[in-house]
Amino acid sequence: MPQYIFALGRIPAISIAELYHVLPTLAPAKPGQLLFRRLFQNWLLVDTPAELPDPQELLNRLGGSTKIIRLEQEGLSAKELPTHLSALAERTFEGREDKVRYAVSIYNLANNPDKILKSCLLETKKKLKASGLSSRFINNNFHNPPTAQLAGEKILSKGAEFCALEVDKKWLLGRTIAIQDINAYSRRDYERPERDPKQGMLPPKLAQILLNLSGATPGDTVYDPFCGIGTVLQEGLLMGINVIGSDISADNIKKTRQNIDWLKKEYLPRAESHRDKALPDLRLFNKDATLISKSDLPKPPAAIVTETFLGPPVSQLPPESQIELNLAKVEHLIYGFLEQIRPLVGPETRLAMTILCYKNGPQLIRLEHLLNELPQLGYERTEILFPEVLKELNLPEQNRYGLIYDRPDQIVAREIVVLKPV
Numbered sequence: 001m002p003q004y005i006f007a008l009g010r011i012p013a014i015s016i017a018e019l020y021h022v023l024p025t026l027a028p029a030k031p032g033q034l035l036f037r038r039l040f041q042n043w044l045l046v047d048t049p050a051e052l053p054d055p056q057e058l059l060n061r062l063g064g065s066t067k068i069i070r071l072e073q074e075g076l077s078a079k080e081l082p083t084h085l086s087a088l089a090e091r092t093f094e095g096r097e098d099k100v101r102y103a104v105s106i107y108n109l110a111n112n113p114d115k116i117l118k119s120c121l122l123e124t125k126k127k128l129k130a131s132g133l134s135s136r137f138i139n140n141n142f143h144n145p146p147t148a149q150l151a152g153e154k155i156l157s158k159g160a161e162f163c164a165l166e167v168d169k170k171w172l173l174g175r176t177i178a179i180q181d182i183n184a185y186s187r188r189d190y191e192r193p194e195r196d197p198k199q200g201m202l203p204p205k206l207a208q209i210l211l212n213l214s215g216a217t218p219g220d221t222v223y224d225p226f227c228g229i230g231t232v233l234q235e236g237l238l239m240g241i242n243v244i245g246s247d248i249s250a251d252n253i254k255k256t257r258q259n260i261d262w263l264k265k266e267y268l269p270r271a272e273s274h275r276d277k278a279l280p281d282l283r284l285f286n287k288d289a290t291l292i293s294k295s296d297l298p299k300p301p302a303a304i305v306t307e308t309f310l311g312p313p314v315s316q317l318p319p320e321s322q323i324e325l326n327l328a329k330v331e332h333l334i335y336g337f338l339e340q341i342r343p344l345v346g347p348e349t350r351l352a353m354t355i356l357c358y359k360n361g362p363q364l365i366r367l368e369h370l371l372n373e374l375p376q377l378g379y380e381r382t383e384i385l386f387p388e389v390l391k392e393l394n395l396p397e398q399n400r401y402g403l404i405y406d407r408p409d410q411i412v413a414r415e416i417v418v419l420k421p422v
């Protein structure tokens with residue numbers, strides 16, 4: 001079975017949930033075949049029944065992973081590592097006549113990573129030279145190269161990066177097969193014509209995570225009833241998904257249109273996955289989400305993917321009475337939307353949403369009332385992380401139906417939930 005190591009984003013449970021939903025669609029597995037073998041810090045070791053068909057394309061659509069490494073060897077001692085790493089480099093570059101470039105990254109080692117990195121780099125250089133290969137390593141000062149440098153050097157197309165991770169005093173050795181395209185994310189976030197920091201913008205990576213948790217695949221139709229400036233729609237289009245967006249603000253619909261026009265002009269023609277393919281469909285309209293009718297949504301979408309209204313912007317935790325008021329207002333709005341949309345969704349439609357959640361230090365103030373009312377509205381929460389994964393990876397049980405997306409300094413956090421009609 002091929003084995004891969006995924007470098008996970010800031011919140012590992014969210015990244016794992018995303019992988020658990022996406023990987024089986026690419027490397028189809030019988031139940032129990034896709035094994036999430038181990039989680040060590042931010043690294044997840046996965047066995048898949050088949051090779052991943054296009055790792056870079058996969059990584060481009062994962063909001064929660066930053067690198068994919070193909071595992072080549074495990075159980076190595078620190079002493080054995082440089083020899084095995086240099087042999088892997090030799091195999092990788094066999095037959096190359098140009099000057100090859102390479103990088104080595106060492107992870108997880110608390111003590112002296114530079115020392116071991118140095119011996120891996122020098123041993124590799126020596127071994128490549130002995131086999132008649134001219135080579136150059138790109139590591140500066142015997143440190144791991146940053147992602148921007150790996151991209152700048154085009155390390156995956158022109159050379160290779162070899163990675164070694166220490167787990168329980170033994171080493172895993174592998175070769176990087178995909179690296180996050182940080183420039184593409186920042187272009188999609190910061191260079192689009194319309195942005196609205198006041199509104200609490202949805203990061204493109206979180207939009208991808210929601211789309212992936214919804215189970216939508218290329219050719220499906222996804223609806224965002226609170227589309228704002230169109231982040232979910234833009235990420236959906238890039239994944240080959242047809243999108244419908246609406247918002248109560250006519251101004252935001254205009255901004256979404258401008259952003260999507262920009263995306264089509266600037267981005268889509270260059271996106272690998274869209275070469276020679278017709279662009280997915282886009283439909284936008286201006287409407288209150290609590291008033292959506294069959295004429296707006298004649299056919300049930302495969303999924304509803306949305307960042308719901310997160311309440312008025314706040315820079316510090318509001319007084320308790322204000323919190324209650326804000327929660328009640330937001331709850332009322334989401335309640336009204338869920339009630340209205342219920343007859344318009346099909347049995348297979350999934351609703352992947354972020355909902356408001358305040359943070360008071362370690363305490364979370366959630367939309368409890370709304371979550372308890374879901375059965376009366378004709379929905380239930382689906383499992384985002386399954387019990388066997390929680391157990392295997394030692395993750396808390398509360399991650400099963402809801403995941404919190406936050407930053408340490410934030411007061412307004414988001415709870416990710418996935419609903420299905422019942």
Ligand SMILES: C[S@@+](CC[C@H](N)C(=O)[O-])C[C@H]1O[C@@H](n2cnc3c(N)ncnc32)[C@H](O)[C@@H]1O
Pocket residue numbers: 199200201202203225226227228229230231232246247248249252287288289290306307308309310333
């Ligand atoms: C948090 S923003 C969504 C952010 C969006 N996903 C993005 O990245 O641009 C919430 C949006 O909900 C819209 N909104 C608020 N109340 C609404 C309602 N009753 N019906 C539809 N949209 C509403 C606001 O205009 C705003 O654009």
